[in-house]
Amino acid sequence: MPRVGLSGQHREAADGAASLDIEASTIRELLAILVQRYPRMQRHLDEGLAVSINGEIYRDNRDMVIPETAEVFLLPRIQGG
Amino acid sequence: MAHDTSYTDQDFKIVGSRPPRPDGIDKVTGRARYGADVSAPGQLVGRVLRSPHAHAKIRKIDTSRAQKLKGVKAVITSKDLPDLTEGNRGNYDILENCMAREHALYDGHAVAAVAAVDEQTARKALKLIKVDYKVLPHVTDVDAAMQDDAPVVQPHIQHDGKPSNICNVSQFGHGDVEAGFAQADVIVEKTYKTEQTHQGYIEPHACLASVGPDGQGELWVTTQGHFTVRNLCASLLGMDIAKLKVTSSEIGGGFGGKTHIWTEPLALALSRKANLPVKLVMSREDVFKGSGPTCSTSMDIKIGAKKDGTVTAASATLRYHAGPHPGPWGMLGGMTAWACYDFENVQSIAYDVLVNRPKVAAYRAPSAPMAAFGVESTMDLVAEAIGMDPVDFRIKNAAKEGTRASYGPTYGPIGIGPTLEAVKNHPHMRARLGKNQGRGMACGFWFNFGGQTCTDLNIGVDGSVNLTVGTVDVGGARASMSLIAAEELGIPYDQVKCNVGDTASLGHNDTTEGSRGTFSSGMATIFAARNAIEEMKARAAKTWEIDIEDIEWRDGAAHAMGMQHSNLAPLSLAEIAGASPGTGGPIAGHNEVVADGAGVSFASHICDVEVDPETGATRVIRYTVVQDAGKAIHPDYVEGQFQGGAAQGIGWALNEEYVYGEDGCLQNPSFLDYRIPVCSDLPFIDTEILEIPNPNHPYGIRGVGETSIVPPLAAIGNAVSSAVGVRLDHTPMSPPRVLKAIKEKQAGG
Amino acid sequence: MSAVQVSTTVNGDAIDFVCQPTETLLDVLRNRLGLIGSKEGCGTGDCGACSVTVDGQLVCSCLVLGAEAEGRKIGTVEGLADGDKLHPLQKQFIDNAALQCGVCTPGFLVAAKALLDRNPNPTEQEIRYALAGNLCRCTGYDKIVRAVNAAARDVRKQQARKKR
Numbered sequence: 003m004p005r006v007g008l009s010g011q012h013r014e015a016a017d018g019a020a021s022l023d024i025e026a027s028t029i030r031e032l033l034a035i036l037v038q039r040y041p042r043m044q045r046h047l048d049e050g051l052a053v054s055i056n057g058e059i060y061r062d063n064r065d066m067v068i069p070e071t072a073e074v075f076l077l078p079r080i081q082g083g
Numbered sequence: 084m085a086h087d088t089s090y091t092d093q094d095f096k097i098v099g100s101r102p103p104r105p106d107g108i109d110k111v112t113g114r115a116r117y118g119a120d121v122s123a124p125g126q127l128v129g130r131v132l133r134s135p136h137a138h139a140k141i142r143k144i145d146t147s148r149a150q151k152l153k154g155v156k157a158v159i160t161s162k163d164l165p166d167l168t169e170g171n172r173g174n175y176d177i178l179e180n181c182m183a184r185e186h187a188l189y190d191g192h193a194v195a196a197v198a199a200v201d202e203q204t205a206r207k208a209l210k211l212i213k214v215d216y217k218v219l220p221h222v223t224d225v226d227a228a229m230q231d232d233a234p235v236v237q238p239h240i241q242h243d244g245k246p247s248n249i250c251n252v253s254q255f256g257h258g259d260v261e262a263g264f265a266q267a268d269v270i271v272e273k274t275y276k277t278e279q280t281h282q283g284y285i286e287p288h289a290c291l292a293s294v295g296p297d298g299q300g301e302l303w304v305t306t307q308g309h310f311t312v313r314n315l316c317a318s319l320l321g322m323d324i325a326k327l328k329v330t331s332s333e334i335g336g337g338f339g340g341k342t343h344i345w346t347e348p349l350a351l352a353l354s355r356k357a358n359l360p361v362k363l364v365m366s367r368e369d370v371f372k373g374s375g376p377t378c379s380t381s382m383d384i385k386i387g388a389k390k391d392g393t394v395t396a397a398s399a400t401l402r403y404h405a406g407p408h409p410g411p412w413g414m415l416g417g418m419t420a421w422a423c424y425d426f427e428n429v430q431s432i433a434y435d436v437l438v439n440r441p442k443v444a445a446y447r448a449p450s451a452p453m454a455a456f457g458v459e460s461t462m463d464l465v466a467e468a469i470g471m472d473p474v475d476f477r478i479k480n481a482a483k484e485g486t487r488a489s490y491g492p493t494y495g496p497i498g499i500g501p502t503l504e505a506v507k508n509h510p511h512m513r514a515r516l517g518k519n520q521g522r523g524m525a526c527g528f529w530f531n532f533g534g535q536t537c538t539d540l541n542i543g544v545d546g547s548v549n550l551t552v553g554t555v556d557v558g559g560a561r562a563s564m565s566l567i568a569a570e571e572l573g574i575p576y577d578q579v580k581c582n583v584g585d586t587a588s589l590g591h592n593d594t595t596e597g598s599r600g601t602f603s604s605g606m607a608t609i610f611a612a613r614n615a616i617e618e619m620k621a622r623a624a625k626t627w628e629i630d631i632e633d634i635e636w637r638d639g640a641a642h643a644m645g646m647q648h649s650n651l652a653p654l655s656l657a658e659i660a661g662a663s664p665g666t667g668g669p670i671a672g673h674n675e676v677v678a679d680g681a682g683v684s685f686a687s688h689i690c691d692v693e694v695d696p697e698t699g700a701t702r703v704i705r706y707t708v709v710q711d712a713g714k715a716i717h718p719d720y721v722e723g724q725f726q727g728g729a730a731q732g733i734g735w736a737l738n739e740e741y742v743y744g745e746d747g748c749l750q751n752p753s754f755l756d757y758r759i760p761v762c763s764d765l766p767f768i769d770t771e772i773l774e775i776p777n778p779n780h781p782y783g784i785r786g787v788g789e790t791s792i793v794p795p796l797a798a799i800g801n802a803v804s805s806a807v808g809v810r811l812d813h814t815p816m817s818p819p820r821v822l823k824a825i826k827e828k829q830a831g832g
Numbered sequence: 833m834s835a836v837q838v839s840t841t842v843n844g845d846a847i848d849f850v851c852q853p854t855e856t857l858l859d860v861l862r863n864r865l866g867l868i869g870s871k872e873g874c875g876t877g878d879c880g881a882c883s884v885t886v887d888g889q890l891v892c893s894c895l896v897l898g899a900e901a902e903g904r905k906i907g908t909v910e911g912l913a914d915g916d917k918l919h920p921l922q923k924q925f926i927d928n929a930a931l932q933c934g935v936c937t938p939g940f941l942v943a944a945k946a947l948l949d950r951n952p953n954p955t956e957q958e959i960r961y962a963l964a965g966n967l968c969r970c971t972g973y974d975k976i977v978r979a980v981n982a983a984a985r986d987v988r989k990q991q992a993r994k995k996r
Binding site: 007009010011013049054056057058059060061062063066073075076077078079080081082083 | 173251252253254255256282337338339340342411414415417418445446447448449488490491492493494495529530531532533534535596597598599677679680681779788789
């Protein structure tokens with residue numbers, strides 16, 4: 003089961019959890035479960051979220067498959083110049 | 084369709100060469116058309132009235148006299164831009180920034196606009212608009228804005244249960260910093276400040292809008308993202324996205340400042356009201372006051388280390404101003420601050436703070452240069468305190484593959500270590516320094532990202548290729564895209580013509596920001612070309628009446644494989660294209676992709692300066708940029724990005740700043756008083772491109788454009804501090820500040 | 833205010849135009865003559881994007897009135913090339929990748945030509961000071977200085993050939 007790391011405001015929305023075990027095979031599933039478990043996460047989803055899987059940051063690709071043993075990290079959506 | 088985006092380590096035939104750019108002739112002969120260079124029959128001139136107050140309630144706007152002036156065709160206020168945002172606070176903030184509603188929130192905030200038959204009439208009309216302001220207390224300093232008794236910029240923003248200017252608090256890091264500091268032999272703690280700067284693109288914002296009573300419209304605009312402009316303008320004005328065609332002009336610099344909308348909805352609203360085209364061009368003063376500069380900051384940086392150079396803990400408290408609306412800027416500072424290093428215990432706490440200054444927009448690797456100024460200055464102080472060479476100290480602590488980044492994830496293959504090794508071995512490090520001269524170096528990080536991309540590739544019957552991309556070309560990208568298409572198709576560079584398509588001709592493309600242009604459009608171009616190759620193989624199969632599986636594409640031609648087909652001479656792209664009307668019609672390749680997996684990028688810069696102890700003036704005498712670019716598609720333009728970012732960073736470090744008066748008004752909204760580096764200020768800027776392939780791109784491309792602005796503030800700070808023997812902690816390190824530091828040091832003995 | 837009629841020479845061609853007495857030469861070039869190569873970056877003479885020559889003298893056309901063009905010879909970026917033959921500066925700017933966004937390029941070309949016309953063998957420092965009135969935000973000036981240096985070499989070669 004992938005372990006999902008959180009920081010900052012995401013941690014706050016998840017009742018202070020630094021990491022969560024979430025049974026999800028894609029980013030879409032992961033986010034759906036997160037919001038279901040922690041409704042306050044919806045605001046961050048609306049503002050923009052990115053998901054890092056094994057160090058690679060995915061901003062948009064919700065179909066991305068999360069390998070069973072992957073390191074997953076929730077990040078704010080990044081803006082650039 | 085999903086594509087395999089993995090790096091394949093192929094041998095390139097033309098990628099990596101330096102052909103002339105396809106838009107070169109137009110740009111050296113004056114033919115290229117930028118935002119202000121297009122006109123429409125019967126067009127009006129648009130002008131914007133801006134608030135002269137930093138913070139005020141708008142009690143009433145009387146436009147009647149302006150409307151009666153002969154030649155005035157439309158006058159608009161916020162009443163002409165009703166709130167259609169349906170509770171989307173982000174969009175409401177954009178609407179409010181484009182045109183003030185109940186409150187003017189900064190000096191220069193738009194409050195009304197006119198369209199008239201000519202410039203003179205438009206100016207006259209602005210003078211006839213009477214705005215009844217009730218001036219309110221203001222705050223422009225980030226630290227002052229965080230005080231409990233500070234004027235509140237947006238009463239709906241709450242912090243700790245009461246109205247506050249603190250709009251976001253973000254925390255990143257891992258480990259236990261308190262325990263880490265307890266293990267340190269040396270702890271250095273210091274506070275830094277950086278002043279607000281502007282992207283300083285030479286071309287002011289400009290657009291030509293035309294909207295008819297049927298709700299259809301066109302917009303010609305200088306922007307980094309015409310699809311974003313279209314979606315936002317359509318949404319704010321209640322238009323259908325498909326009925327607003329946005330064409331991106333040639334863009335005269337953006338650097339993040341042209342990723343948003345400013346006067347575009349006003350031009351569209353004016354045109355809609357007048358039922359005539361409206362051209363609206365910002366003055367330079369408008370650009371300084373009414374576009375989107377970057378933040379000023381104040382930071383506390385603390386690093387603890389053992390005598391052997393191991394950092395035991397690091398923490399940063401960052402305060403970034405956001406302008407009158409919330410933004411992610413402090414958060415980005417918090418994420419990037421420690422990204423170069425492998426620290427066991429690390430933390431950053433970042434505050435986004437509202438002030439009465441223009442809305443902050445992205446500026447090249449937004450928020451990273453300021454945090455790097457604090458972090459990299461402190462790294463030098465720690466190195467000095469433990470008696471270690473600053474480069475060796477950084478090498479010892481540099482992040483590497485497998486390091487857990489301070490912002491969370493674990494790194495794949497990255498380039499910070501190699502850039503530091505390159506710096507250590509660079510001849511620049513051995514160049515002799517003279518009197519009053521000093522050397523500094525610093526590191527920098529930026530994420531890079533990809534995003535939504537859509538590309539078309541159409542092959543003409545003569546075998547020439549039209550490549551249409553939807554990412555705006557800000558600095559030579561059409562040359563790089565042409566190289567990639569030619570490489571894939573196996574044809575000469577000159578056979579490809581790359582265009583930037585308008586919003587009606589392609590699917591959505593994200594804005595050219597986050598160093599994504601070459602990464603994402605490069606990826607879509609590869610797949611669009613491969614898509615076209617599949618079609619050409621099918622045509623060849625039809626022509627030869629053989630199986631498509633027996634056909635291979637190489638060197639720009641279809642080759643029939645196997646002994647049984649040895650009598651078939653290869654069919655070139657031009658031959659297949661020429662026959663295409665009879666083999667199934669036009670040949671095109673297409674791709675839409677969400678290009679994720681952009682590789683992070685790192686740079687290390689070296690800088691030598693000479694400081695005049697009499698005046699405090701600093702001259703950069705040598706400068707070297709070492710950066711991991713991933714695969715460099717067109718090295719000239721990679722070097723150009725390195726050099727341009729470094730020059731912007733040098734300006735930020737030494738000269739550039741927004742100066743606000745007691746009245747909260749900007750005192751230097753011109754290029755005379757906001758001084759960006761000129762040719763005689765700078766030396767040649769040496770570059771070294773490292774090519775550590777991005778594993779998530781077929782060609783190994785990483786983003787290139789932004790990282791180069793991250794290290795200069797600190798590299799120069801370290802060099803100036805070394806030259807004058809006292810630590811500079813406030814940018815810009817302008818002559819008065821340097822002189823003050825020298826005098827204080829002398830007074831202190 | 834009544835319009836004024838002006839007779840002038842632009843890039844070698846005799847041109848008559850009518851303009852308001854308050855109109856700048858830059859506005860006349862861009863809006864009345866369709867010569868959009870000269871750009872307005874500031875309108876206050878600080879950025880050099882509108883650089884043109886008046887009787888061979890380098891000026892910011894945003895600081896010159898259209899009416900002042902009467903009887904003068906105006907040179908703009910559109911007049912640099914000789915038919916389909918690019919000026920060495922234009923060629924070297926492309927070959928050296930001396931432009932990124934390109935909006936400052938016309939001003940740099942006009943200013944660099946004014947330099948090479950009076951000094952075809954400038955030092956690096958002379959190039960840097962001659963171009964100090966032109967702002968570029970993309971390149972850090974590195975490739976611009978190299979391009980001007982290379983073009984100066986080409987110009988000297990051309991001049992030597994003519995002398996022979």
